[in-house]
Amino acid sequence: MALAQETKPKEVPEKKEKKRIAATGADAAAYAVRDVDVDVVAVYPITPQAPIAENIAQMIADGEIDAELIHVESEHSAMSAVVAAAATGARAFTATSSQGLELMHEVLYIASGLRQPVVMALATRALSAPINIWNDYADAMGMRDTGWIMIFSENVQEVYDNLIQAFRIAEHPDVLLPVVVTLDGYILSHTTEPLEPMSREEALSFAPKRPRGYRPVLDPDEPVTIGVLGAPNWYQEVKVQQALAMRESRRVIEETGKEFGRIFGREYGFIEPYMMDDAEVAIVTLGATSSLVKAAVNRLREQGVKAGMVKIRVFRPFPAEELAKALENVNAVGVLDRAVSFGGAVEGPLFMEVATSLALRGIVKPMVSFIHGLGGRDIFVKDVMEMYQKLLEAAKTGKSVTRTLFYGVKSRRGHVV
Amino acid sequence: MSSKEKLLGKKYPEALEDLPVAAIVPWPGSTLDVTTHAWRTFRPVINQDKCVRCRLCWVYCPDGAILEVDEEYTTSTGKKYKVTFKVDYDHCKGCGICANECPVKAIEMVPEMK
Numbered sequence: 001m002a003l004a005q006e007t008k009p010k011e012v013p014e015k016k017e018k019k020r021i022a023a024t025g026a027d028a029a030a031y032a033v034r035d036v037d038v039d040v041v042a043v044y045p046i047t048p049q050a051p052i053a054e055n056i057a058q059m060i061a062d063g064e065i066d067a068e069l070i071h072v073e074s075e076h077s078a079m080s081a082v083v084a085a086a087a088t089g090a091r092a093f094t095a096t097s098s099q100g101l102e103l104m105h106e107v108l109y110i111a112s113g114l115r116q117p118v119v120m121a122l123a124t125r126a127l128s129a130p131i132n133i134w135n136d137y138a139d140a141m142g143m144r145d146t147g148w149i150m151i152f153s154e155n156v157q158e159v160y161d162n163l164i165q166a167f168r169i170a171e172h173p174d175v176l177l178p179v180v181v182t183l184d185g186y187i188l189s190h191t192t193e194p195l196e197p198m199s200r201e202e203a204l205s206f207a208p209k210r211p212r213g214y215r216p217v218l219d220p221d222e223p224v225t226i227g228v229l230g231a232p233n234w235y236q237e238v239k240v241q242q243a244l245a246m247r248e249s250r251r252v253i254e255e256t257g258k259e260f261g262r263i264f265g266r267e268y269g270f271i272e273p274y275m276m277d278d279a280e281v282a283i284v285t286l287g288a289t290s291s292l293v294k295a296a297v298n299r300l301r302e303q304g305v306k307a308g309m310v311k312i313r314v315f316r317p318f319p320a321e322e323l324a325k326a327l328e329n330v331n332a333v334g335v336l337d338r339a340v341s342f343g344g345a346v347e348g349p350l351f352m353e354v355a356t357s358l359a360l361r362g363i364v365k366p367m368v369s370f371i372h373g374l375g376g377r378d379i380f381v382k383d384v385m386e387m388y389q390k391l392l393e394a395a396k397t398g399k400s401v402t403r404t405l406f407y408g409v410k411s412r413r414g415h416v417v
Numbered sequence: 418m419s420s421k422e423k424l425l426g427k428k429y430p431e432a433l434e435d436l437p438v439a440a441i442v443p444w445p446g447s448t449l450d451v452t453t454h455a456w457r458t459f460r461p462v463i464n465q466d467k468c469v470r471c472r473l474c475w476v477y478c479p480d481g482a483i484l485e486v487d488e489e490y491t492t493s494t495g496k497k498y499k500v501t502f503k504v505d506y507d508h509c510k511g512c513g514i515c516a517n518e519c520p521v522k523a524i525e526m527v528p529e530m531k
Binding site: 113114115173176213214215216222223224225226228230234237238240241242 | 419420421423424425430432433436437438439440441442443445
């Protein structure tokens, strides 16, 4: 041992060993909340978010976080409590899923309308009826228009990284909007993956708590009224101001993602293109499903098919410009949704966003809307490869499929309906 | 200018750009600047001779439109009071609660003449 030490050259700095642990998405969310030193957590457990609530409650009980845990009687109260906590200047966090998010719905608008930088983790889950506790994006899609910044995570590491960034984005004085970070129910929330957490000092120096008084908060010495009546003479201006803040947040989200990459080596943008440099057909996806689509792309590349994929990381504000740029050279575009917009022009909610982004920029391509994986239905690589075949056909004929194709259905008409 | 000052806009905004963030009102007591008397069809008139200074009108007024003024008053029977109760006619909306609650019927609701 002594010999080894002597022969070691002195000028080489000691290699800083990165801590790598095994964690579920729920663990990762709780670690992120711990590492940014959150002040108030009001959380009501609901499957599959429950382990996040449990972990945080445990950490507070063990004295690992110096935070206040508010035991609320419902998600409506949980969201109300964190909005109020944020209004006093506290760093506030909550987490939910599915029906819980629906119960919060009324207060989601209040959080964004009052410009309170609340951060939430959403373990995505299907909505009733029928009762279903498994993953899809129905709940997340329901909060599209609530004025929240929405970030989707693909793996456990991204759950952690996105949440750390979420606090910094939400509390930025040019933004002051609530941020939700999703983790696919069970697929991420309950699956163990490698995670490289940062030290608490690093997390807090990246997302520092801003000094009290940088934004108007409830303070007995300097009274303010938060939540006034907005009559027709000013309501519209307040809402436009909120929409402009959402536009402004693009800059902050971009800067935050870049700086995160500079410091921690994992850079995040609005979208993540995969094999897009020479792709002829591409599928646009969200969340953990992207990993599966990447596997299909790899398989197709082995067969000589020039397939590509674009993952949307930031769903609100929607990265229309970046997406159009990524897709402008492909011959056909598919969108894989895991939620249904019943009766929509096309039933895939993500598809509508993608199609609008392209059409407004004069990019007209054959497009196909796919829906698969509702309520935790397994998607297989072979299904996604079939979707790419459909896209290759569309590229050849130059025609879009005008209605949404439901894949993986048990039907006498075949598994595509 | 601190970011908080930037977020608080102007006291009387004229355009979107002047608006405080989320329409937060950082000026306490701003309702004093807004008159609400135009809603009134009846105005309360206090008969200072009958008034016994019990303060119930002041307690019950939902708009804080009853004022306790440091003004001495001597009634026709020679009783002396150190304070006088008056109505803030800029903020009285004419609900009549004061007249209803007055135990000595010293407040009369008089129709507004336009």
